[in-house]
Amino acid sequence: MSEMLPYIAGLLRDVLSGIPHLMPELILACTFIVVILTDLFFKGKDSAATFWLCLTGLTASFAVTLLPSHQSQSGHLIFGNTLFADRLSIVFKQIFYFVILFFAVFVKFSPQFRKHSKGAGDLYILLPVILLGLNLMSMASSLLLIYLSVEMISIASYLMVGYVSGTSRQTEAAMKYVLFGSACSAMMLYGMSLLYAFTGTLNVAEPQFLQRLSQMPSLAGNVAVGLVLVGIGFKLSFVPLHFWSPDVYEGAPTTVTAFLSTGPKIAGFAILVRFTESLSPQGGGMPVFDFQGVLSAVAILSMLAGNFTAVWQDNIKRMLAYSSIGHTGFILMAVIVHSQQGLKPLLFYLLIYAIMNMAAFILAGRIEDQTGAVSIREYKGLGRYMKLEMVCFVVILISLTGLPPLAGFMAKFLVFSSVLENYSVTHSGWLLALLITAAVTTVVSLFYYFKVPLNAFLRQSEGKPVAPVKPDFLSVIILILTSLLLLWGIFPGLIA
Amino acid sequence: MIPLSHFMIISAALFCIGLYAVLSKRSAIMILIGIEFMLNAAILNFVAFSRYDKFAAGGQTFALFAIVLAAAAVAVALAIILNVYGYYKTIDPTQIDQLRD
Numbered sequence: 001m002s003e004m005l006p007y008i009a010g011l012l013r014d015v016l017s018g019i020p021h022l023m024p025e026l027i028l029a030c031t032f033i034v035v036i037l038t039d040l041f042f043k044g045k046d047s048a049a050t051f052w053l054c055l056t057g058l059t060a061s062f063a064v065t066l067l068p069s070h071q072s073q074s075g076h077l078i079f080g081n082t083l084f085a086d087r088l089s090i091v092f093k094q095i096f097y098f099v100i101l102f103f104a105v106f107v108k109f110s111p112q113f114r115k116h117s118k119g120a121g122d123l124y125i126l127l128p129v130i131l132l133g134l135n136l137m138s139m140a141s142s143l144l145l146i147y148l149s150v151e152m153i154s155i156a157s158y159l160m161v162g163y164v165s166g167t168s169r170q171t172e173a174a175m176k177y178v179l180f181g182s183a184c185s186a187m188m189l190y191g192m193s194l195l196y197a198f199t200g201t202l203n204v205a206e207p208q209f210l211q212r213l214s215q216m217p218s219l220a221g222n223v224a225v226g227l228v229l230v231g232i233g234f235k236l237s238f239v240p241l242h243f244w245s246p247d248v249y250e251g252a253p254t255t256v257t258a259f260l261s262t263g264p265k266i267a268g269f270a271i272l273v274r275f276t277e278s279l280s281p282q283g284g285g286m287p288v289f290d291f292q293g294v295l296s297a298v299a300i301l302s303m304l305a306g307n308f309t310a311v312w313q314d315n316i317k318r319m320l321a322y323s324s325i326g327h328t329g330f331i332l333m334a335v336i337v338h339s340q341q342g343l344k345p346l347l348f349y350l351l352i353y354a355i356m357n358m359a360a361f362i363l364a365g366r367i368e369d370q371t372g373a374v375s376i377r378e379y380k381g382l383g384r385y386m387k388l389e390m391v392c393f394v395v396i397l398i399s400l401t402g403l404p405p406l407a408g409f410m411a412k413f414l415v416f417s418s419v420l421e422n423y424s425v426t427h428s429g430w431l432l433a434l435l436i437t438a439a440v441t442t443v444v445s446l447f448y449y450f451k452v453p454l455n456a457f458l459r460q461s462e463g464k465p466v467a468p469v470k471p472d473f474l475s476v477i478i479l480i481l482t483s484l485l486l487l488w489g490i491f492p493g494l495i496a
Numbered sequence: 497m498i499p500l501s502h503f504m505i506i507s508a509a510l511f512c513i514g515l516y517a518v519l520s521k522r523s524a525i526m527i528l529i530g531i532e533f534m535l536n537a538a539i540l541n542f543v544a545f546s547r548y549d550k551f552a553a554g555g556q557t558f559a560l561f562a563i564v565l566a567a568a569a570v571a572v573a574l575a576i577i578l579n580v581y582g583y584y585k586t587i588d589p590t591q592i593d594q595l596r597d
Binding site: 004007080142143144147148151154155158159162165167168169171172173174175176178179182183185186187189190192193194196197200201202246247250251309312313318 | 504507511514518524527528530531534535537538539541542544545548549551552554555557558561562565568569572573575576577579580582583584589592593594595596597
């Protein structure tokens, strides 16, 4: 022990200098403790006190992220090089905050949670932890923090999927999710332990990490990196690891599905970008792992499997689940070319994807709550009774397809053009295959997205008419999200 | 002194046993046990290789975190499996298939 004494002062100084960068996360941790105590002792009606306190904490943490002092300090590693504090993580944190904020409001207005005997109080407790986990995922540079933050999100998500457990399908979804998720994270942990064994360090950003890994036999290195990719791939639900997502998205309460299809997926992309970046050698040299080949194959398969399977789906949540697998493949294209083009197309796509998917699932949930329609066949004639909802839904689906003048088009266009630019320089066969697949699957996606307006507006309902639905606060939010898609589609320059 | 390769062989064997259990067992609890095997294989690697990382002790720290997280995940998984049993009266994942294409 005594040989470590001279280092203690330096270590302490390192920790103290890192604390200002970690203020948003520290606020979230404090909020978590306060919210637990509040929910135990001063619940209020419908856990209202818990809800408002939780929102205050989340917003305070967001406000600190936006402080100019926090922004200017960014751009380096903190806490013994285990966390990145840079521009990228701040952009991701802002996206995560809005995802969690909308999720909280949707839970508040979801009849499924309000009518539940436990109430939604315990779910509000989870929100600060989830945001903490998402933030850490966007900052992590050490294997320990990657694993820790991924597991934080996973365990909270298992709890949320199984929270209501009102029907057998909901428990089934939770069980499939927890078994598949734990198996994938166990594989990721084994991969990490191999990486640690090969390199002697947990820190991915250190030069020693890449240097020692490239000295290992290539098979050993590939197995270890591949196992870590399994864990990340589970969060992204790309193709060989997508089996859980349609079942879980269908079985989970729709509000939770809206979160699952956005928050963890975006955080997974944050980790994937950091991981590929630190494992790609600067200035030539043999790559340890052929990220371009593997990710391209995965992206092509995801786009094909997601979009072609979605055509056969009748359940709206299942269809959206497969469409989100297709979108994952599309976003992976932006990751593959990101080192040359910068991260702008990727971040823009992720932001627009979050808005579109949140809004689409919330509308599906709202229609289910009001009319009981869960399959697209049951949407017949609904356009007459739920005018606002159905018009918004159609706009969002057009945006998901990627047609102008909506933001979905701009997002796809940016990714597509950055890949095309890259192809004109490198003439790589993978990029050409990606471009062709992306174009073909975008056309295919028209067929299933347009089933919704076809049934809602052009076909007559067979059953008894539904009472017209009165607009409420949720309709306002849906309207705002839809108009954002329109606004950013026409003026994409508004996002700095 | 036991050479490090012995630890690696044992942990690889543990991982393969765990993977086999996950893929072949017909009971959710047995699958969880298989997952636990895989986690412990990784933890063994971490502890063994932290011999070369005495100062930062990254492997030892990681092992402690992994043990705690594994316990938390298993607690959640068991609660969910209990709920499933209440509806289906079985915990065989192959028979619980209302959600499918």
